[in-house]
Amino acid sequence: MSVKFAVLGHGxxxxxxxxxxxxxxxxxxxxxxxxxxxxxxxxLRDFPDSPYKDKFTKDFNDILxxxxxxxxxxxxxxxxxxxxxxxACLEKGKSVSTSNKELVAEKGDILLAAAxxxxxxxxxxxxxxxxxPIIRPLHRCLAANDIDKVAGILNGTTNFIxxxxxxxxxxxxxxxxxxxxxxxxxxxxxxxxxGHDACRKICIISSLxxxxxxxxxxxxxxxxxxxxxxDVAAADILGHAIKLVASVRxxxxxxxxxxxMPMLVPHENIMAGxxxxxxxxxxxxxxxxxxxxxxxxxxxxxxxSAVMGDVIEAVKHKVxxxxxxxxxxxxxxxxxxxxxxxxxxxxxxxxxCESVAEGAYTDENGISFITEENLSFDEAxxxxxxxxxxxxxxVLD
Amino acid sequence: MSVKFAVLGHGxxxxxxxxxxxxxxxxxxxxxxxxxxxxxxxxLRDFPDSPYKDKFTKDFNDILxxxxxxxxxxxxxxxxxxxxxxxACLEKGKSVSTSNKELVAEKGDILLAAAxxxxxxxxxxxxxxxxxPIIRPLHRCLAANDIDKVAGILNGTTNFIxxxxxxxxxxxxxxxxxxxxxxxxxxxxxxxxxGHDACRKICIISSLxxxxxxxxxxxxxxxxxxxxxxDVAAADILGHAIKLVASVRxxxxxxxxxxxMPMLVPHENIMAGxxxxxxxxxxxxxxxxxxxxxxxxxxxxxxxSAVMGDVIEAVKHKVxxxxxxxxxxxxxxxxxxxxxxxxxxxxxxxxxCESVAEGAYTDENGISFITEENLSFDEAxxxxxxxxxxxxxxVLD
Numbered sequence: 001m002s003v004k005f006a007v008l009g010h011g012x013x014x015x016x017x018x019x020x021x022x023x024x025x026x027x028x029x030x031x032x033x034x035x036x037x038x039x040x041x042x043x044l045r046d047f048p049d050s051p052y053k054d055k056f057t058k059d060f061n062d063i064l065x066x067x068x069x070x071x072x073x074x075x076x077x078x079x080x081x082x083x084x085x086x087x088a089c090l091e092k093g094k095s096v097s098t099s100n101k102e103l104v105a106e107k108g109d110i111l112l113a114a115a116x117x118x119x120x121x122x123x124x125x126x127x128x129x130x131x132x133p134i135i136r137p138l139h140r141c142l143a144a145n146d147i148d149k150v151a152g153i154l155n156g157t158t159n160f161i162x163x164x165x166x167x168x169x170x171x172x173x174x175x176x177x178x179x180x181x182x183x184x185x186x187x188x189x190x191x192x193x194x195g196h197d198a199c200r201k202i203c204i205i206s207s208l209x210x211x212x213x214x215x216x217x218x219x220x221x222x223x224x225x226x227x228x229x230x231d232v233a234a235a236d237i238l239g240h241a242i243k244l245v246a247s248v249r250x251x252x253x254x255x256x257x258x259x260x261m262p263m264l265v266p267h268e269n270i271m272a273g274x275x276x277x278x279x280x281x282x283x284x285x286x287x288x289x290x291x292x293x294x295x296x297x298x299x300x301x302x303x304x305s306a307v308m309g310d311v312i313e314a315v316k317h318k319v320x321x322x323x324x325x326x327x328x329x330x331x332x333x334x335x336x337x338x339x340x341x342x343x344x345x346x347x348x349x350x351x352x353c354e355s356v357a358e359g360a361y362t363d364e365n366g367i368s369f370i371t372e373e374n375l376s377f378d379e380a381x382x383x384x385x386x387x388x389x390x391x392x393x394x395v396l397d
Numbered sequence: 398m399s400v401k402f403a404v405l406g407h408g409x410x411x412x413x414x415x416x417x418x419x420x421x422x423x424x425x426x427x428x429x430x431x432x433x434x435x436x437x438x439x440x441l442r443d444f445p446d447s448p449y450k451d452k453f454t455k456d457f458n459d460i461l462x463x464x465x466x467x468x469x470x471x472x473x474x475x476x477x478x479x480x481x482x483x484x485a486c487l488e489k490g491k492s493v494s495t496s497n498k499e500l501v502a503e504k505g506d507i508l509l510a511a512a513x514x515x516x517x518x519x520x521x522x523x524x525x526x527x528x529x530p531i532i533r534p535l536h537r538c539l540a541a542n543d544i545d546k547v548a549g550i551l552n553g554t555t556n557f558i559x560x561x562x563x564x565x566x567x568x569x570x571x572x573x574x575x576x577x578x579x580x581x582x583x584x585x586x587x588x589x590x591x592g593h594d595a596c597r598k599i600c601i602i603s604s605l606x607x608x609x610x611x612x613x614x615x616x617x618x619x620x621x622x623x624x625x626x627x628d629v630a631a632a633d634i635l636g637h638a639i640k641l642v643a644s645v646r647x648x649x650x651x652x653x654x655x656x657x658m659p660m661l662v663p664h665e666n667i668m669a670g671x672x673x674x675x676x677x678x679x680x681x682x683x684x685x686x687x688x689x690x691x692x693x694x695x696x697x698x699x700x701x702s703a704v705m706g707d708v709i710e711a712v713k714h715k716v717x718x719x720x721x722x723x724x725x726x727x728x729x730x731x732x733x734x735x736x737x738x739x740x741x742x743x744x745x746x747x748x749x750c751e752s753v754a755e756g757a758y759t760d761e762n763g764i765s766f767i768t769e770e771n772l773s774f775d776e777a778x779x780x781x782x783x784x785x786x787x788x789x790x791x792v793l794d
Contacts, residue, residue, distance in 0.1 A: 020684050024543050031540040131685035133534040140533060143428040144705030146421050270691055273670035287417050287702030288528035291692030294667055295685055305684030308541030 002035040003315050005071040006063040008085060010043040010056070013099045013126070014075035016304030017311075018052060028308065032315045039069055042076075064088055071314045073307050074098040083107050090114040090122060095317075097310030099126035099303050105200035109213040109328040116320050123310035128201045129154065129279050131302030132295035133309075138208060138283065145285030147209050151247040151396060154201040156277035156297040157185045157192035158224050158244040163275040165232045166241060172227055184277055194223035195244060195260040202246035205281070206258045210250070212329040214258060220338035222261040231348055231391045234368035237361050238346070240264035241272040245396055249341075257336040264346050264370070264395040271396075339377040344395040346370050349387045366390050399432035400712050402468040403460040405482060407440040407453070410496045410523070411472035413701030414708075415449060425705065429712045436466055439473075461485055468711045470704050471495040480504050487511040487519060494707030496523035496700050502597035506610040506725040513717050520707035525598045526551065526676050528699030529692035530706075535605060535680065542682030544606050548644040548793060551598040553674035553694040554582045554589035555621050555641040560672040562629045563638060569624060581674055591620035592641060592657040599643035602678070603655045606645070609726040611655060617735035619658040628745055628788045631765035634758050635743070637661035638669040642793055652733040661743050661767070661792040668793075739771040741792040746784045763787050 007014050021028060021038060029036050040063045041055045050056070060081075063069055072089045074096055076082045082103045086096050091114055098104065104111075104124045115122035125135045129152070138147070153159050157179055164175035176193065179185035191197050199221040206214040224244050235242050243265045248258040265272040270292055274280040279297030284290050296302040313321075348368045349356065360369035375383065377394075384392045404411050418425060418435060426433050437460045438452045447453070457478075460466055469486045471493055473479045479500050483493050488511055495501065500508075501524045512519040522532045526549070535544070550556050554576055561572035573590065576582035588594045596618040603611040621641050632639050640662045645655040662669040667689055671677040676694030681687050693699040710718075745765045746753065757766035772780065774791075781789045 020541055023683070024541060027543065028541055031536075132688055133530075133537070133539065136537060137530040137534055139428075140530070140706065140710065142530065142702070142706060143709045144417055144421060144425055144702050146424065268672075270667075270670055270675075273667055275665075278667075285702070286420070287698045287705070289693050289696075289699060291529055291690070293688070293690060295688030299686075301684045302686060305539070305541050305682065308684070309537065309539060312540045313537065 002037055003032070003070060004037055004039040004068045005073065005311055006040040006042065006069050007038060008042045008072060008074045008082070009076035010041050010045070010047060011075065011077070012300045013303045013307065014041070014043070014073070016300035017073050017075060017307050020301060020304045020308050028312060032312045034315060036315065039066065060085055064092060070094055071311050072096045073311055074100055074103070075307060076100065077102065079103055079106050086111055086122070087114055090118055090120055093118045093120045095121040095123070095314035097123040097126070097307050097314055099307050101127040101197070101200040101204060105203040105216050108204065108207060109326060112325045113328070116325065119320055121314050121317060121321055123314060124204065125310050126303050126306035128204050129281055129293065129295065130297040130299060131305050132279060132281065132293045132297065133306070134205070134281050134293045135208065137293065138205070142283065142285055142288060142291070145287040147283060147285045149247070149249040149284040150205050150209060150281060151245055151271070152202065152205070152281035153243055153271060153274050153279050154246045154281070154297065155192055155195070155198040155244060156279055157189065158198070159274065159279070160184050160277045162224060162227070162232070162242055162244065165227070165229055166236065169229065171229055172225065193225050195221040198244060198246040199260045202248055202258050202260060206248040206256060207326045209248070210256050211326045212334065213326055214335065215332070218332045218335045220259045220261065224262050227262055228391060230365035231346070231393065234348060234361055234363070234365065235264050235346060238359070238368060238370055239267050240346070240395065241267065242393065243271065251336055251340065255334050255336040257338065257341055259338050259341060262393055264393055266396070269396065341394065342374040342376050343397050344371050344373070345375050345380045346393045346395055347384065347387065347389050348391040349389050353387050370395060399434055400429070400467060401434055401436040401465045402470065402708055403437040403439065403466050404435060405439045405469060405471045405479070406473035407438050407442070407444060408472065408474070409697045410700045410704065411438070411440070411470070413697035414470050414472060414704050417698060417701045417705050425709060429709045431712060433712065436463065457482055461489060467491055468708050469493045470708055471497055471500070472704060473497065474499065476500055476503050483508055483519070484511055487515055487517055490515045490517045492518040492520070492711035494520040494523070494704050494711055496704050498524040498594070498597040498601060502600040502613050505601065505604060506723060509722045510725070513722065516717050518711050518714060518718055520710060521601065522707050523700050523703035525601050526678055526690065526692065527694040527696060528702050529676060529678065529690045529694065530703070531602070531678050531690045532605060534690065535602070539680065539682055539685060539688070542684040544680060544682045546644070546646040546681040547602050547606060547678060548642055548668070549599065549602070549678035550640055550668060550671050550676050551643045551678070551694065552589055552592070552595040552641060553676055554586065555595070556671065556676070557581050557674045559621060559624070559629070559639055559641065562624070562626055563633065566626065568626055569622060590622050592618040595641060595643040596657045599645055599655050599657060603645040603653060604723045607647070607653050608723045609731065610723055611726070611732060615729045615732045617656045617658065621659050624659055625788060627762035628743070628790065631745060631758055631760070631762065632661050632743060635756070635765060635767055636664050637743070637792065638664065639790065640668065640671070648733055648737065652731050654733040654735065654738055656735050656738060659790055661790055663793070666793065736774040738791065739773050740794050741770070742768045742772050742777045743790045743792055744768070744781065744784065744786050745788040746786050750784055767792055
């Protein structure tokens with residue numbers, strides 16, 4: 001018997017799913033253990049030149065009401081109408097695989113519950129780290145671990161910009177313009193540059209690891225638009241690369257502290273070498289010590305590859321994979337405020353400043369140094385004010 | 398109902414499995430979806446002070462004949478008696494998870510067939526890359542990809558030695574002695590240093606990716622004992638790190654080319670930054686482009702973490718996971734000889750040599766350069782003879 005699935009959306013990712021499926025159909029069917037085909041592609045636009053033009057529909061109900069369709073790949077993006085469509089599919093017992101991080105970060109708990117209630121699966125490997133297998137390894141291969149920290153470079157656009165600043169001495173504005181020219185950044189780059197995209201992804205990871213839904217609105221988020229070339233250069237001389245780090249850690253009292261912000265990553269940390277549009281996720285557990293997953297965090301075929309991998313899983317597992325789930329949370333008291341993050345800090349202060357740490361580096365942009373002691377956010381801000389700091393950034397421990 | 402499992406061997410890894418299970422029992426049971434306990438630990442030695450001393454047995458038949466035991470963690474190492482024990486367990490329908498790379502590399506096809514025939518699972522995540530989830534991601538998350546190349550740093554001992562040579566200018570002999578002192582290298586370091594350990598691991602990866610059993614005896618294997626400090630330093634100046642690379646690639650005609658040998662890895666390649674005892678596996682696929690998995694490749698808890706993750710999988714999946722398998726191969730004609738590997742080469746030649754490439758670097762140890770053209774093994778050897786080369790090594794592309 002042949003399994004039929006539908007693809008919602010024929011944009012970059014959705015068209016990639018179609019392309020990848022037909023390219024590798026034979027090996028995909030072998031891995032799924034069954035014949036497979038795409039029955040519908042949902043898009044409001046016309047694609048008269050597509051070789052699959054007879055599969056297109058503009059009416060979601062064609063898919064919803066066709067019992068032959070048992071799996072759906074959602075690649076539309078945005079919360080609505082994706083949420084309504086996905087929920088309806090799950091309620092009909094159709095498993096859904098999505099690349100839509102906004103949907104998972106805002107509505108993951110509801111959709112996971114719907115999947116469970118209807119004995120099907122809601123998978124979202126592609127929503128974090130694009131091609132990088134991270135959701136499933138986190139939940140399966142590392143199942144025996146007590147995970148207490150995850151830190152990642154989860155946005156390719158900002159990592160490309162920071163890499164250009166570091167390698168080619170480009171200003172933030174020039175690097176952003178180049179990213180836009182190359183198609184790595186959108187015309188309105190706010191979601192990437194200000195950290196909102198990375199925030200959604202760390203919310204998904206945090207929810208998965210700690211079992212409760214973490215909403216983007218409860219995560220401290222700061223982007224890279226204020227990063228100065230002088231700090232990129234000084235950080236390098238002090239042995240660090242500046243990266244936009246999305247992280248979550250469990251505090252001693254059990255609360256968790258998620259945050260997105262530019263941080264100094266020591267050169268010895270493998271994450272410092274993650275450049276260009278590549279993403280990486282570093283996971284710390286009591287058994288494994290640390291493990292890193294690295295790859296392309298976005299792009300047509302990389303993301304499609306993750307969606308398609310989930311579709312194969314959905315076809316293979318006809319019952320809900322219970323473990324990959326988390327619960328709703330009305331109360332956010334288990335999320336600690338960012339001020340409780342205690343770490344070393346980088347400061348750049350005016351050249352006439354006298355109160356600096358060992359190993360400070362001086363050039364025409366001022367004196368740069370890293371504190372020997374850990375400081376909270378508030379303490380760092382107070383110190384910055386006292387020293388008239390030109391810049392200050394936390395250091396990843 | 399509580400699931401009972403047994404641990405074969407109470408050495409480093411086996412005792413780690415016991416320790417990790419009882420430490421994280423609550424979360425492990427949550428992830429497995431059932432209560433669990435260890436019923437037997439098999440070891441010929443006595444452990445009178447162990448808190449689990451009542452679980453020890455010296456008789457494998459206690460485990461084999463106890464129908465309550467449905468899963469087994471094999472952590473004995475070596476082909477025998479592990480092979481006999483594991484096969485007997487699988488034939489009784491008990492799923493087995495192993496950390497034993499020698500067993501999987503030599504007998505994987507037979508054990509996978511036994512698992513399939515008896516509707517249980519033979520899992521071996523821990524046999525490659527220790528704590529790094531690589532076997533399952535390769536087979537599941539990347540299922541939609543056509544994988545054409547895998548390259549890895551699969552041996553922590555040799556990577557530690559090469560890191561010490563690179564960072565601290567230590568000779569091979571001194572770095573090996575330090576590794577032995579720290580417990581990273583065995584008294585007889587041959588299996589690690591000469592590449593045999595990495596060879597077993599690339600055999601397992603190759604078998605999994607390409608679907609046919611690849612035996613260690615058909616893989617070209619060269620270790621790092623001849624690597625000179627002069628080459629480590631010159632390679633660095635030429636923009637590369639020397640690593641022991643275990644790789645497999647598919648040639649245009651469909652044959653595959655596995656090999657283990659020291660290679661120059663460009664600094665831009667994320668693998669060049671994998672240092673100390675850490676391992677990494679870089680996977681190239683048509684969908685993902687490239688993805689890397691990084692972590693501790695050995696050690697008590699990291700390896701135990703992978704074994705325990707497999708036990709959880711075995712408990713959750715009561716039927717054979719068919720896809721994670723490969724077939725026996727009597728005929729090795731699909732394995733291409735190493736001479737067909739065409740790549741750029743690094744040469745170090747005497748200072749009076751005139752025939753060198755652009756960008757050559759000269760010091761008291763000779764002239765070092767990287768060829769502009771790709772050369773086969775035979776062509777590189779002929780060039781080395783002609784130039785009286787002091788050293789020559791392939792470059793990872």
